[in-house]
Amino acid sequence: MTAVQGARARARIEITAAIKDEARRQLAADGAAKLSLRAVARELGMVSSALYRYFPSRDDLLTALIIDAYDAVGAAAEKAHATAETDAPRAHLTRWTAVCRAVRAWALAHPHEYALIYGSPVPGYTAPQDTVGPASRTGLLLVSIARAAYRDKGVAPPPLPAPLTGEAARLAAALGPDLPPALSIALVSAWAQLFGLISFEVFGQFNRVVEDRDAFFDSAAERLGREVGLLPKP
Amino acid sequence: MTAVQGARARARIEITAAIKDEARRQLAADGAAKLSLRAVARELGMVSSALYRYFPSRDDLLTALIIDAYDAVGAAAEKAHATAETDAPRAHLTRWTAVCRAVRAWALAHPHEYALIYGSPVPGYTAPQDTVGPASRTGLLLVSIARAAYRDKGVAPPPLPAPLTGEAARLAAALGPDLPPALSIALVSAWAQLFGLISFEVFGQFNRVVEDRDAFFDSAAERLGREVGLLPKP
DNA sequence: GTCTATAACGAGATAGAC
DNA sequence: GTCTATCTCGTTATAGAC
Numbered sequence: 400m401t402a403v404q405g406a407r408a409r410a411r412i413e414i415t416a417a418i419k420d421e422a423r424r425q426l427a428a429d430g431a432a433k434l435s436l437r438a439v440a441r442e443l444g445m446v447s448s449a450l451y452r453y454f455p456s457r458d459d460l461l462t463a464l465i466i467d468a469y470d471a472v473g474a475a476a477e478k479a480h481a482t483a484e485t486d487a488p489r490a491h492l493t494r495w496t497a498v499c500r501a502v503r504a505w506a507l508a509h510p511h512e513y514a515l516i517y518g519s520p521v522p523g524y525t526a527p528q529d530t531v532g533p534a535s536r537t538g539l540l541l542v543s544i545a546r547a548a549y550r551d552k553g554v555a556p557p558p559l560p561a562p563l564t565g566e567a568a569r570l571a572a573a574l575g576p577d578l579p580p581a582l583s584i585a586l587v588s589a590w591a592q593l594f595g596l597i598s599f600e601v602f603g604q605f606n607r608v609v610e611d612r613d614a615f616f617d618s619a620a621e622r623l624g625r626e627v628g629l630l631p632k633p
Numbered sequence: 634m635t636a637v638q639g640a641r642a643r644a645r646i647e648i649t650a651a652i653k654d655e656a657r658r659q660l661a662a663d664g665a666a667k668l669s670l671r672a673v674a675r676e677l678g679m680v681s682s683a684l685y686r687y688f689p690s691r692d693d694l695l696t697a698l699i700i701d702a703y704d705a706v707g708a709a710a711e712k713a714h715a716t717a718e719t720d721a722p723r724a725h726l727t728r729w730t731a732v733c734r735a736v737r738a739w740a741l742a743h744p745h746e747y748a749l750i751y752g753s754p755v756p757g758y759t760a761p762q763d764t765v766g767p768a769s770r771t772g773l774l775l776v777s778i779a780r781a782a783y784r785d786k787g788v789a790p791p792p793l794p795a796p797l798t799g800e801a802a803r804l805a806a807a808l809g810p811d812l813p814p815a816l817s818i819a820l821v822s823a824w825a826q827l828f829g830l831i832s833f834e835v836f837g838q839f840n841r842v843v844e845d846r847d848a849f850f851d852s853a854a855e856r857l858g859r860e861v862g863l864l865p866k867p
Numbered sequence: 868g869t870c871t872a873t874a875a876c877g878a879g880a881t882a883g884a885c
Numbered sequence: 886g887t888c889t890a891t892c893t894c895g896t897t898a899t900a901g902a903c
Contacts, residue, residue: 595829
């Protein structure tokens with residue numbers, strides 16, 4: 400009996416995955432705006448109404464894709480972090496740039512999925528609560544790098560403008576106990592700016608402007624890393 | 634006869650404007666995804682197919698709105714630049730932050746139009762040639778501020794990483810003859826990062842993260858301005 | 868109970884005839 | 886400019902199959 404239920408559950412999982420895979424393919428082909436339940440069903444040899452057993456609506460399917468996309472960038476970033484070289488005094492900066500590059504590489508390889516999570520909110524846009532966990536994965540990884548660097552060799556955090564003292568304290572408390580307030584502000588700022596660089600490239604704003612984009616990005620990412628104090632001041 | 638043609642042309646211009654106005658209203662209300670030709674036509678008391686005399690397709694209407702949006706940010710930025718206080722020695726930095734604030738204010742006031750131009754490319758994403766002029770307006774304004782600052786008091790441009798020398802020379806030539814190569818790179822980088830900050834705020838990535846967003850942005854914008862050398866090194 | 872198929876409703880984009 | 890026709894879409898109700 401449990402075997403039967405297990406089989407059913409397995410089938411359900413497989414079909415759910417197949418739907419998401421096909422949806423992802425259409426996403427890559429035509430973008431989120433043109434993602435159509437009917438087309439997905441057609442390609443899978445089902446009838447459109449059957450999909451509603453798996454996703455209550457088109458927006459729910461999109462939400463699932465959003466969560467998967469956040470997890471995919473997060474996984475790419477974490478893998479880069481884990482396999483980065485760790486030799487001597489630039490170790491933290493090396494890890495930082497490795498993560499930045501991984502995020503950018505993923506974004507360029509999956510532009511439509513990237514647009515789904517870091518572009519304009521697509522549907523009627525009510526980001527469900529389920530997305531906040533996966534969404535913060537990459538950001539928290541960047542935080543952990545900075546925290547490790549700070550623990551290792553108390554680098555001097557950047558100066559903190561007076562109006563931000565309260566905000567900095569709140570942020571630092573939320574991001575981790577052993578994080579200097581000024582650093583927390585710098586981190587969030589670097590985080591947003593990093594994705595600004597990637598978004599401009601993925602969304603075509605650099606067309607006819609920046610040509611050697613690898614070098615441009617690497618240099619910018621490293622500068623961001625320096626700004627959050629990943630290198631000891633000489 | 635020319636009078637008749639003139640009248641026709643005038644009517645055409647007026648109706649085109651009316652269509653765009655109504656489309657903009659719907660855009661502001663519901664976002665680009667829900668912009669519907671039929672609803673626009675209904676509101677204007679026409680029949681939907683009549684719109685095709687003015688815009689060959691829904692995407693063409695969107696393209697027109699995109700161009701208008703670029704022009705609107707550009708105008709807001711230029712106005713802020715023109716009316717910013719110019720009292721010594723922080724004049725250039727003051728102008729820079731004024732422009733940044735104006736762009737952010739416009740974005741927060743018109744989130745859906747902002748999403749149209751700085752979010753995910755909506756249709757099949759082939760940015761028509763018509764958009765590149767208006768699109769560069771804001772960027773060129775930032776360039777002009779940096780150029781003025783550099784002319785005034787040859788500030789030291791930031792260090793230029795070796796792999797970027799070629800790119801920097803090309804960029805500087807494109808952006809203006811009297812611009813140090815290293816500065817051109819810093820400018821493009823600051824430009825992308827500025828919009829990264831704004832996009833994260835407009836698209837909700839700062840929800841439950843940054844609270845005092847005015848102070849956060851002002852401080853970040855000023856730091857960006859410093860990075861492109863708008864203050865003489867003390 | 869859980870899935871799938873049929874059929875239908877309402878809304879939309881677009882093309883062509885008038 | 887309008888009217889009409891065609892096609893696609895999201896979604897739901899309903900009825901039958903495992």
